[in-house]
Amino acid sequence: MTKSKDVDLWISGTEEPDWDTSTTDEGSQEMASTETDYRLREQLGSVVTDDYVFDDEISDDERMIVNMGPQHPSTHGVLRLQIELEGEIIRRTKPVIGYLHTGMEKTGEELTFMQGPTNVTRMDYLASFHNEHCYSMAVERLLGIEVPPRANTIRVLLTELNRISSHLVAMATNGMDIGAVSIMTYGFRDREQILAFFEKTSGVRMNHNFIRPGGVAADLPPGWRADVKAILENIRRRVVDYDDMLKENPIWNGRTRGVGVITPEECLAYSITGPTLRSAGVDWDLRKVFPYAGIEQFEFEVPLGTRGDVYDRYRVRIEEILQSARIVEQAAEAMPKGDYRSDDRKVTPPPRMRIDESMEALIHHFKIFTEGFRVPAGETYVAVESPRGELGCYLVSIGEGKPYRMHTRAPSFYNLQALPIMMADSLLADTIATIASLDPVMGDVDR
Amino acid sequence: MTDQSQTPAVAAEETRLLPSDEILKGLIEPFADASWATSAGQDVVTLPADQLRAFGESALQGGFELLSDVTAVDWLSRQPRFDVVVNLVSLQHRRRLRIIVQTDSDIPSLVTVWPGANYAEREAFDMFGINFVDHPDLTRILMPDEWEGYPLRKDFAVGSVPVQFKASHKVR
Numbered sequence: 001m002t003k004s005k006d007v008d009l010w011i012s013g014t015e016e017p018d019w020d021t022s023t024t025d026e027g028s029q030e031m032a033s034t035e036t037d038y039r040l041r042e043q044l045g046s047v048v049t050d051d052y053v054f055d056d057e058i059s060d061d062e063r064m065i066v067n068m069g070p071q072h073p074s075t076h077g078v079l080r081l082q083i084e085l086e087g088e089i090i091r092r093t094k095p096v097i098g099y100l101h102t103g104m105e106k107t108g109e110e111l112t113f114m115q116g117p118t119n120v121t122r123m124d125y126l127a128s129f130h131n132e133h134c135y136s137m138a139v140e141r142l143l144g145i146e147v148p149p150r151a152n153t154i155r156v157l158l159t160e161l162n163r164i165s166s167h168l169v170a171m172a173t174n175g176m177d178i179g180a181v182s183i184m185t186y187g188f189r190d191r192e193q194i195l196a197f198f199e200k201t202s203g204v205r206m207n208h209n210f211i212r213p214g215g216v217a218a219d220l221p222p223g224w225r226a227d228v229k230a231i232l233e234n235i236r237r238r239v240v241d242y243d244d245m246l247k248e249n250p251i252w253n254g255r256t257r258g259v260g261v262i263t264p265e266e267c268l269a270y271s272i273t274g275p276t277l278r279s280a281g282v283d284w285d286l287r288k289v290f291p292y293a294g295i296e297q298f299e300f301e302v303p304l305g306t307r308g309d310v311y312d313r314y315r316v317r318i319e320e321i322l323q324s325a326r327i328v329e330q331a332a333e334a335m336p337k338g339d340y341r342s343d344d345r346k347v348t349p350p351p352r353m354r355i356d357e358s359m360e361a362l363i364h365h366f367k368i369f370t371e372g373f374r375v376p377a378g379e380t381y382v383a384v385e386s387p388r389g390e391l392g393c394y395l396v397s398i399g400e401g402k403p404y405r406m407h408t409r410a411p412s413f414y415n416l417q418a419l420p421i422m423m424a425d426s427l428l429a430d431t432i433a434t435i436a437s438l439d440p441v442m443g444d445v446d447r
Numbered sequence: 448m449t450d451q452s453q454t455p456a457v458a459a460e461e462t463r464l465l466p467s468d469e470i471l472k473g474l475i476e477p478f479a480d481a482s483w484a485t486s487a488g489q490d491v492v493t494l495p496a497d498q499l500r501a502f503g504e505s506a507l508q509g510g511f512e513l514l515s516d517v518t519a520v521d522w523l524s525r526q527p528r529f530d531v532v533v534n535l536v537s538l539q540h541r542r543r544l545r546i547i548v549q550t551d552s553d554i555p556s557l558v559t560v561w562p563g564a565n566y567a568e569r570e571a572f573d574m575f576g577i578n579f580v581d582h583p584d585l586t587r588i589l590m591p592d593e594w595e596g597y598p599l600r601k602d603f604a605v606g607s608v609p610v611q612f613k614a615s616h617k618v619r
Contacts (some may be wrong), residue, residue, distance in 0.1 A: 097588065097589065098587075098588060098589040098590060098591070101589040101590065103598060105574075105599060106598055106599055106605060110605060141487050141488075142487060144487075268512045268513050268538070269561060269562050269563060270562050270563040271513060271514050271515060271561065271563025271564075271567075272563070273513075273515075282538070284538055289541050290541075290543075378486060378487055379486055379487075379520075379532075380486060380487040380489060381489065381516070381532075381534050381543070381545060383515070390515060390536075392515060392516055392534065394516065394518055394532060394534070396520055404520070405520045405521075405599075407516075407518040407532075409515060409516040409518075409534070413566060413567075413570075414563060414566065414567070416566070417562075417563060417565060417566055446589055447589075
């Protein structure tokens with residue numbers, strides 16, 4: 001022992017015979033030689049034991065409740081989760097929502113049918129056009145009017161572009177939450193190109209108020225074909241690049257495969273729709289089964305997953321981006337000529353030229369924008385396929401200028417019910433990947 | 448509904464309207480108090496409140512796998528006051544069905560039939576004060592827990608909430 005004081009380095013096995021092995025790593029080598037082969041390989045990392053095995057031995061001391069959010073960056077807004085943990089394993093989850101509740105359904109009863117899209121467009125702020133479209137279709141159904149083909153095709157073009165931009169954000173935030181930060185910047189960069197086109201079309205980037213009962217607010221801007229072509233060219237090339245970057249990336253696969261699994265039966269029981277339902281292998285897309293706005297004339301496929309995990313949801317969204325690009329291309333080619341809003345003078349204000357000539361037209365214009373138009377009494381439920389699932393609008397009118405009741409079936413609200421199922425008996429570290437794959441928009445959840 | 452000769456004994460009661468297609472007819476016929484109508488081209492079934500769960504169970508058996516929405520409408524001066532509106536989707540038959548149930552406050556919960564009704568019924572309770580009997584966790588979901596009143600009722604005015612600091616002395 002005295003000899004060892006001035007020795008810093010030595011070669012293993014050349015120690016003096018009286019070397020005290022208990023103070024060196026020599027002892028651990030001896031211990032290793034007595035371990036079983038399986039245990040050794042596990043320690044070396046070549047065998048991974050299953051973390052999901054239920055351990056009955058865990059005492060109540062290790063059970064704790066962790067509060068996550070509402071100010072957590074990976075909760076996509078103000079989602080709060082109460083997570084009951086046993087060690088590192090989640091046993092129960094309770095989402096707590098309502099932090100962004102602004103009473104939009106009550107507001108909807110105070111706004112005229114003409115002003116309604118201004119309100120609903122702020123619900124799901126990543127898919128504004130879908131909200132406006134759903135509301136406008138509900139009003140049109142109660143009015144019993146048809147919108148001209150050009151208005152319908154503009155609606156399809158814009159909603160499908162909006163689906164691409166929304167899925168790009170889903171991909172971006174999913175990447176950021178898991179740790180692929182470059183995907184975040186790429187996703188937001190490409191989305192900005194689409195938002196720039198929206199700004200050119202409607203005047204604003206996000207809360208457009210462009211799709212209105214009776215048609216759309218204005219015709220497409222000059223040069224829209226070139227813009228759409230540039231967007232599609234860019235998206236098609238880059239999305240494939242991003243997919244190549246992620247789909248066989250071992251870290252991405254490790255973080256997403258087999259994580260947050262949900263079965264088709266659970267999806268149906270818990271009213272889960274959209275990419276989450278399709279990732280579980282259920283062929284259910286409202287654009288196919290209940291076509292609206294003439295979308296049945298365009299060719300596209302419904303991408304499906306098989307396992308219902310985070311990876312499948314990511315893949316379904318990527319494929320949906322490419323399918324939406326197909327629809328946008330066909331819609332741009334098939335854009336019919338004609339009016340972009342209904343010629344029903346009840347809902348459509350008179351043309352600008354008429355206002356200069358006719359006192360009645362001026363009065364009519366004034367009335368439409370102050371009192372709005374009256375909608376016949378009745379109730380209806382209209383649903384569209386938003387990027388998050390079935391977005392529905394239940395509208396009740398009693399023959400006045402404002403809806404008596406306006407209810408939105410928010411897809412994120414229902415999809416959030418899947419979170420406790422997906423997260424039960426999984427690791428705490430998978431929480432973030434699971435939330436991101438569900439793609440909840442809190443404006444849609446809380447309304 | 449046109450051929451009344453098959454059941455002459457109950458011919459007087461058989462005047463109620465039934466849908467022509469087999470799926471809905473088979474679903475609605477066993478429920479004597481259920482009435483069917485179309486509203487803007489959509490199928491609507493009106494039911495007494497106590498039959499809602501039984502109808503829900505047979506609708507689930509009849510292929511309506513997905514409960515798409517539960518909400519309510521407040522008809523302030525009517526008796527009973529509320530409409531509870533349930534929207535169903537059938538994936539195998541590719542159709543929708545809407546159930547409307549009138550109630551004053553109590554209504555059976557559909558959570559045991561479709562677990563997805565959980566949040567929607569909590570929202571209807573939160574906004575209208577409708578008591579969904581046998582709901583596992585009927586608490587406020589969007590409004591704060593200590594909130595008084597039910598905001599989407601028609602007698603709940605759109606008012607202002609007193610804001611902190613507003614009454615403080617003016618700066619200028």
